[in-house]
Amino acid sequence: MTHYFDTVIIGSGLAGLRAAIEASKYGSVAVLTKLYPTRSHSTAAQGGISAALENEEPDSPEWHFYDTTKGGDFLGDQDAIEVMCEDAIRTIIELEHLGVPFSRTPEGKIAQRRFGGHTRDFGAAPVRRACYSADRTGHAIMFALFEQSELHGVHFFPEFHVLDIVVKNGKCIGVITIEIKSGEIHTFNARATLVASGGYGKVFKTTSNAFASTGDCLSILFNTGLPLEDMEFFQFHPTGLYGLGILITEGARGEGGILINGKNERFMEKYAPTIKDLAPRDMVSRAIMTEIREGRGIDGKDYVYLDLRAVDKKIIEERLPEITTFCKIYIGIDPSDAPIPVLPTAHYAMGGIPTDIDGKVLKDEKGSVVEGLFAAGECACVSVHGANRLGCNSLLDTVVFGRRAGIAIGKSLKDTEKQDISKNTVDKVINNIDGLLNAQGKEKTATLRSELQTIMMDKCSVFRNEADMEGLVKEITIIKERSKRLGIKDRGKKFNTDLLESIELGHLINVGEVIALSALQRRESRGSHYREDFPIRDDENWLKHTFAFKTERGVEFRYKPVTITRFKPEERKY
Amino acid sequence: MKKYFFRIKRFDPEKDSSPQWKEFTVEMEPTERALDGLIKIKETIDGSLTFRKSCAHGICGSCAMKINGKNGLVCQTIIKDMPDTITLEPLQAFPVIKDLVVDMDPFFSKNELVLPYLINNEPPPERERIQSPEDQGKILQSITCVMCGSCTSSCPSYWTDKKYLGPSALLKAYRFIFDTRDRATDERLKRIITHHGLWRCHSIYNCVEVCPKEIDITSHISKLKRMAVRKL
Numbered sequence: 063m064t065h066y067f068d069t070v071i072i073g074s075g076l077a078g079l080r081a082a083i084e085a086s087k088y089g090s091v092a093v094l095t096k097l098y099p100t101r102s103h104s105t106a107a108q109g110g111i112s113a114a115l116e117n118e119e120p121d122s123p124e125w126h127f128y129d130t131t132k133g134g135d136f137l138g139d140q141d142a143i144e145v146m147c148e149d150a151i152r153t154i155i156e157l158e159h160l161g162v163p164f165s166r167t168p169e170g171k172i173a174q175r176r177f178g179g180h181t182r183d184f185g186a187a188p189v190r191r192a193c194y195s196a197d198r199t200g201h202a203i204m205f206a207l208f209e210q211s212e213l214h215g216v217h218f219f220p221e222f223h224v225l226d227i228v229v230k231n232g233k234c235i236g237v238i239t240i241e242i243k244s245g246e247i248h249t250f251n252a253r254a255t256l257v258a259s260g261g262y263g264k265v266f267k268t269t270s271n272a273f274a275s276t277g278d279c280l281s282i283l284f285n286t287g288l289p290l291e292d293m294e295f296f297q298f299h300p301t302g303l304y305g306l307g308i309l310i311t312e313g314a315r316g317e318g319g320i321l322i323n324g325k326n327e328r329f330m331e332k333y334a335p336t337i338k339d340l341a342p343r344d345m346v347s348r349a350i351m352t353e354i355r356e357g358r359g360i361d362g363k364d365y366v367y368l369d370l371r372a373v374d375k376k377i378i379e380e381r382l383p384e385i386t387t388f389c390k391i392y393i394g395i396d397p398s399d400a401p402i403p404v405l406p407t408a409h410y411a412m413g414g415i416p417t418d419i420d421g422k423v424l425k426d427e428k429g430s431v432v433e434g435l436f437a438a439g440e441c442a443c444v445s446v447h448g449a450n451r452l453g454c455n456s457l458l459d460t461v462v463f464g465r466r467a468g469i470a471i472g473k474s475l476k477d478t479e480k481q482d483i484s485k486n487t488v489d490k491v492i493n494n495i496d497g498l499l500n501a502q503g504k505e506k507t508a509t510l511r512s513e514l515q516t517i518m519m520d521k522c523s524v525f526r527n528e529a530d531m532e533g534l535v536k537e538i539t540i541i542k543e544r545s546k547r548l549g550i551k552d553r554g555k556k557f558n559t560d561l562l563e564s565i566e567l568g569h570l571i572n573v574g575e576v577i578a579l580s581a582l583q584r585r586e587s588r589g590s591h592y593r594e595d596f597p598i599r600d601d602e603n604w605l606k607h608t609f610a611f612k613t614e615r616g617v618e619f620r621y622k623p624v625t626i627t628r629f630k631p632e633e634r635k636y
Numbered sequence: 637m638k639k640y641f642f643r644i645k646r647f648d649p650e651k652d653s654s655p656q657w658k659e660f661t662v663e664m665e666p667t668e669r670a671l672d673g674l675i676k677i678k679e680t681i682d683g684s685l686t687f688r689k690s691c692a693h694g695i696c697g698s699c700a701m702k703i704n705g706k707n708g709l710v711c712q713t714i715i716k717d718m719p720d721t722i723t724l725e726p727l728q729a730f731p732v733i734k735d736l737v738v739d740m741d742p743f744f745s746k747n748e749l750v751l752p753y754l755i756n757n758e759p760p761p762e763r764e765r766i767q768s769p770e771d772q773g774k775i776l777q778s779i780t781c782v783m784c785g786s787c788t789s790s791c792p793s794y795w796t797d798k799k800y801l802g803p804s805a806l807l808k809a810y811r812f813i814f815d816t817r818d819r820a821t822d823e824r825l826k827r828i829i830t831h832h833g834l835w836r837c838h839s840i841y842n843c844v845e846v847c848p849k850e851i852d853i854t855s856h857i858s859k860l861k862r863m864a865v866r867k868l
């Protein structure tokens with residue numbers, strides 16, 4: 063079946079929805095999503111969204127700008143960061159007017175709390191900048207934006223899985239999908255296509271990310287020859303529930319929780335004397351892993367404690383109800399009475415599809431754009447988060463840059479000719495699907511996926527080094543070869559999740575390989591990318607963005623300079 | 637590790653004329669989730685087993701089904717709290733697509749009838765609309781709904797009248813009617829007091845018993861009823 067829309071948006075997370083509301087003012091909009099819209103991963107966001115509202119204490123967009131730049135270890139593009147921080151206050155007020163039920167101060171204003179790396183006066187002390195709705199901020203914003211999109215007449219195509227994004231002669235002309243329920247192929251011709259497909263934490267074994275976070279669209283675009291930026295930077299959140307990876311929000315430390323090791327020491331005092339447990343995530347994760355490596359895990363084991371016992375019970379009940387429930391259900395403890403065992407968990411992708419500040423996708427490191435193609439949200443790299451994202455800045459990023467992309471799309475429509483995706487292109491996709499459905503190979507999707515996730519976690523997470531990663535790249539190559547010999551059990555047409563997971567596996571392998579190769583070539587340590595063999599940040603050689611391209615000779619790298627407008631790189635101390 | 641038995645009601649739309657029970661045995665840690673069991677079966681025994689999942693920690697609402705006779709989320713169900721045999725069926729009262737997957741369109745479409753968005757045509761203030769914590773307290777439970785469908789699927793009134801709005805859509809109406817920032821109370825009330833609306837709820841409490849977010853849905857509906865009597 064063939065559809066036509068002015069704008070097609072892939073993904074119904076906050077980035078996709080915010081863009082949809084905006085683009086719907088200029089023409090017809092379809093949102094394609096492999097889940098029911100509100101099931102998107104944005105709904106899991108807990109802790110907050112940042113803006114210098116000053117509802118609780120003095121703050122300023124400029125401090126926010128500084129913190130974001132420094133938090134990202136000076137790799138973020140400062141023109142983009144400035145745009146985001148300057149637009150933050152307007153954005154939060156707009157969300158409130160759209161109905162988001164933010165938690166309130168006693169006077170009835172939007173309440174704010176502390177978060178990692180949010181400071182006043184350029185690093186002097188923690189500041190309350192995170193606006194939140196208890197610990198379900200993502201869920202609260204998600205429903206408001208979804209409901210508004212419906213009101214704006216956006217067409218939703220739930221459980222439509224994108225198989226291909228068609229870029230022809232430097233121009234994007236639409237998308238090919240499979241309707242999961244029926245197994246039918248649906249083609250969407252569009253003047254503008256926005257990719258808002260979220261993160262890819264499922265590349266790693268332990269992750270806070272949802273099953274759907276498999277990086278499909280990044281991998282699809284990479285295969286067409288478009289670049290991926292800064293893929294070596296993947297954030298490991300310090301406090302994943304031990305053994306499960308389920309996130310315990312940084313808001314827990316914002317409300318007064320502290321980390322303790324096996325000797326009952328508040329170890330963050332050593333690593334970040336000024337802001338301690340509220341240091342940026344990369345530093346806290348490394349600190350935890352260092353404590354564990356040096357034998358100071360709890361009972362010498364591989365976890366530490368997040369201790370909320372000193373936090374007022376009422377605050378826990380009111381502001382952290384969700385994580386309290388997680389602790390009770392999944393590990394059988396009440397965080398008011400017992401410390402929570404935690405370990406870093408793969409959480410957020412700083413790298414992704416390179417875009418300018420209006421969401422236009424870049425086709426090279428020089429800044430040329432792909433006509434008709436836009437990206438926003440976690441899948442994109444603007445880059446505002448640089449080498450390490452600060453908490454609460456991702457939700458802000460999705461809404462600010464989702465809106466900007468929506469506006470840019472609206473303006474681009476009148477100059478873009480509609481073009482139909484050829485039958486040939488669709489047939490190729492159908493043949494691929496048929497090939498998989500009829501494959502008689504011996505390899506199993508689940509086995510390959512779990513092997514990939516395990517080696518990525520072991521060799522390319524908080525600490526990295528050349529020998530490990532060289533081994534990793536070899537192993538990924540083998541997994542890739544083996545994945546050509548898949549055999550799947552379900553050969554039916556309808557709701558075939560066996561088939562979809564096999565397609566996703568291909569994307570995970572592809573993305574894992576780019577992460578590994580990007581990490582291998584960056585011979586310095588910056589933000590989340592820590593090289594044991596090159597432990598120092600090297601601004602002279604590496605203050606630049608990595609652009610990875612797929613070529614006939616394999617993956618190749620080029621570089622784009624970092625935009626520095628206001629803050630000169632300095633040593634990162636907290 | 638311990639052995640657990642899963643009895644699963646399966647249906648393949650391309651092969652079966654009616655659902656069939658299938659049994660599987662898997663080894664699991666008692667601390668694992670029922671969802672982990674399903675995944676294990678799919679990965680190691682039968683790749684064609686079909687179910688929805690996404691967040692795996694009770695926040696996205698994807699994985700609702702009937703678990704040992706009672707609706708709930710498999711990702712929030714810990715095996716050690718269960719008997720050794722775990723029986724799983726698709727949510728009842730919605731059309732089954734395949735195995736444990738049902739068509740949720742009839743469920744989601746109910747929301748549209750209650751104008752599920754904040755309506756306030758007064759010019760917005762420059763900053764946020766003020767709302768006291770007490771006022772927000774009134775909607776606090778209702779905003780935690782994850783739209784999993786457990787409630788509506790367990791409601792006898794819905795079983796007999798598929799046009800009935802159902803507990804979840806009524807809760808959605810409540811969420812806006814009791815939001816002090818909203819101005820469309822009368823319009824919404826009119827929409828929910830129709831033949832297939834508010835008065836179909838006979839306070840049977842099935843919904844409250846199954847809601848994985850522990851929302852006291854019936855008491856919210858009762859408040860709507862009291863308001864409707866007062867206002868209309």
Ligand SMILES: Cc1cc2nc3c(=O)[nH]c(=O)nc-3n(C[C@H](O)[C@H](O)[C@H](O)COP(=O)(O)OP(=O)(O)OC[C@H]3O[C@@H](n4cnc5c(N)ncnc54)[C@H](O)[C@@H]3O)c2cc1C
Nearest residue numbers: 073074075076077096104109110224260439440454456457
């Ligand atoms: C547990 C957790 C807590 C977090 N808490 C915070 C927080 O407090 N503050 C903060 O700022 N950030 C937080 N983050 C990060 C933040 O939530 C995410 O980065 C952000 O929500 C991503 O939004 P998105 O719109 O880019 O993508 P998502 O919300 O991930 O949506 C992706 C969409 O793409 C669709 N999609 C993907 N592939 C395909 C395909 N092939 N075909 C069709 N559709 C597809 C999916 O269906 C989905 O709709 C948190 C993240 C996690 C994991």
Ligand code: SF4
Nearest residue numbers: 781782784785787847
């Ligand atoms: S009210 Fe409870 S049971 Fe009903 S849809 Fe919402 S979360 Fe699910």
Ligand code: FES
Nearest residue numbers: 690692697699711
């Ligand atoms: S998988 Fe999200 S609620 Fe169960």
